[in-house]
Amino acid sequence: MIRIERRIDANPWWTAGTLVAALAAGMLASALIVATAGADPFEAFRTLFFGAFGSQKAVMTTLIKSTPLILTGLATVIAFRAQIWSIGQEGQVFAGAMAGYLGSQILAGLPPLLFFPGVILFGVAGGLLLGGACAILKTRFGVNEIVSTVMTNYLAIYLLSYLLAGGPWAEIGDGASYQQSVPLPAAEQLPLLFGTKLHIGVLLPFVAAICCAVMLDRTALGYEIKALGTNPVALGHKGTNIARTIIAVMCISGGLAALAGVIELYGVGHRLKADNLVGLGYAGIIVGMIGGLRPLGTVLAGLLFGGLASGAVSMRVVSDIPASLVPAMQGIILLFVLCASVMARYKIVRGTAS
C-alpha cells in the first residue's frame, strides 16, 4: 500500500527532484500553449535554446540578460525568506534607473572610478527608499505590503512616463516621440570586460549572490530574516525589534532591485527608457521562487531565464514566434514550481501505517 505522508525533515534530493519535475512539466505545458497558437513547439524550443546557449555570442547575451534577473531574483529571496510578500521589485527597478540617471546629472565630469560607484549608490538609494517607504507603511500603518508595493510600482512607472514624455528629462527633437532620455555620453557608459561585449556589471550579480548567501547563513540579520519568516512570535519574545527587521529587509530588497535598474541603464540601454526596464522586476519574482528562495539557486534560475530572454530574440527572427512566449513560459513554470514546493514537503511511503 502506498500512502502520502508529511515530511518532518527536508530531503534536498527530493526537493531538487520535484523542482526538476516541475520545470519539465512547465516546459511541456508551454509546448501545448505554443501549439494552441498554431506554431510548431519543437521548432520553437530548438531556436529558443540555440539562441540562448548555442554560440559564444549567445552565451554572452545570456549573461547580459540574466544580470538584472538575478539581482531582482535576489531581491525577492531576501523579502520572501522573511515572508514579506513584496512585489515592488518592478517599481524599484524603475526607481533605481531614475535615481541613477539623476546621479549622472549631479556627478557628471568626475573620473570613472568615482563616477560609477557614485551613480550606482544614487540608484541603489532610490530603490532602498521606495522599499523602506512600503516597509514603514506596513509597520506603522498596517498597510498590506502586496498592495502598497503594487501601487508604488504604478507610481514609479507613471513618474518615469511623466519625466520622459514632455517632462524635464525628455529627449527633444527626433527622438521626442519615443519617450526616452538623450543617450549617455561614451564616458558615462559602463566599461567592457577585456575586449568582449560584456559590460563590467555582469560580475555584480555573482558578488551580490555571495553576499546574500553569507548574510543569510552567517550573520545575525540573516538569522532574524529567516526567523521572521518561520516564527515571528518567537523572534519577538527573543527581544528582536520586528518592525526594524521588516524595514531592513525591505530596504535591502529594494536596493538589490534598484541595482538591476541602474546597471541596465549604464551597461545596456545607455539611455533612460521604460522599454528597457519593464518586466525585469516581475520576472525576478519568478526567478527567485524557482531558485528555491536560495541565492545559489537564484543564480542558476536567473541564467536559465536570461537564456530564454536571449533566445526569444532569435526565436522571433528564425521561427516567427512572438518573443512574449518567454514571459508566458515563466508564468506557467512558476505555477508548476509552486505546486512542487508543496509536494516537496510530503513523501510517498510504502507499507501500512505505523
Add this chain to the structure above:
Amino acid sequence: MSGLFQEAILISIFAATLRTMTPLLFSAMGELVTQRAGIWNMGVEGTMLMGSFIAYFVATSTGSLWLAVLAAILAGAVMGLIIAFMTATMRVDHFVTGLGLNLFAGGITLYWFQSYVRGGPQPSFAGFEDVPLPFLSDIPFIGPVLFSQRLLTYAALFIVPAIWFLLYRTRYGLELRCLGENPKALDVKGLSVPVRQYGAVMFGSAMTGLGGGFLMLAFSDRFIADFSAGRGWIVVVALIAGNWKPKGVLMAVVAFALLEAIATHAQVVGVGVPRQLLLALPYLASIILLMGVRFRTGQPAMLGFPYSRE
C-alpha cells in the same frame, strides 16, 4: 464659463463614474464572496486581464459581443478553478498563488495576442452602446446620468443587493461566511470545505472575468498589453477599505470610480497638471485610503489561511 457648460461637465463626470465603476463592481462583489469564504485571492488582476483578452478575442473573431461576455465569464471561472486547485487542494500560500496567477495571465495574454495579430493590422470591434431607458432618460440631470448607460451597468447596480441577500439571508451565505470564520465547524457537520471553496472562488473569478470583459467591450475597441492596468488591485483595496461588507465595498468602489472620472475630465477641461500624474491618482489614493483604515473588524478570521484537518 456658463452654468449650462458646468452642468454638462457634471453630468458627464457622474455618468462616467457609473460607467467606470461597472467592471470594478462586478469584480468586487464576486471577490467579496471569495474572500468571505476565506480565500485571500490576490490573482484578481490576472483574472480580469484574462477576461478582457478573451472578450477581445471572441468579439473580434465572431463579431458577437454577448458571446464575448459569456466567454469572459467562462475564462474567469477557469482562472478561478486554477486558484481553487492551488489554494484549496494543494494548499499553496494564497498570496503566492495570486502572484503566480497574475504573472501567468500577463505573459500568456500577451503571447496569445501577439500570435493572434502576427504583425498584421490589429482587428478591432464596435463596443457596447448606451441604452437610454424610455421616459426615465428624459428626466433632467438624473436621466442622462443614471438612465442612459450600458445594459450591464444597470445589471451591476442590482448585483450589490443580490450579493447582500446571498450572504446574509440564505443558508448558502451562512455556510459561506462560516468558511471564512471557522471552517472546522462546517467540516465537523460533515459539509465539505473544499467543495464550497471551489464554488466561491469560481463564482468570484467568473464575476471578475465579467468585469474584465465589460472593461474591454465598453471602454475600448482593441487589446493592449497590461490592459486592465491595476484595476484588479483596486478591487483588492476596495475590499479592505470597505471592511468586507457589501455597502462599504460599494462606497469604496464609487470613490475610486469618481476619482478616475474626475481625472479623465481634468484632462479634457485642461487643468495644468501633467496627464501621467492625474492617471497615478487612484494608486496614490489607494495607499492613503489604506493608511486611514484602522479598523479591520470585518476581516474574516481565517482569511488567507489554508484549511487542513491536521
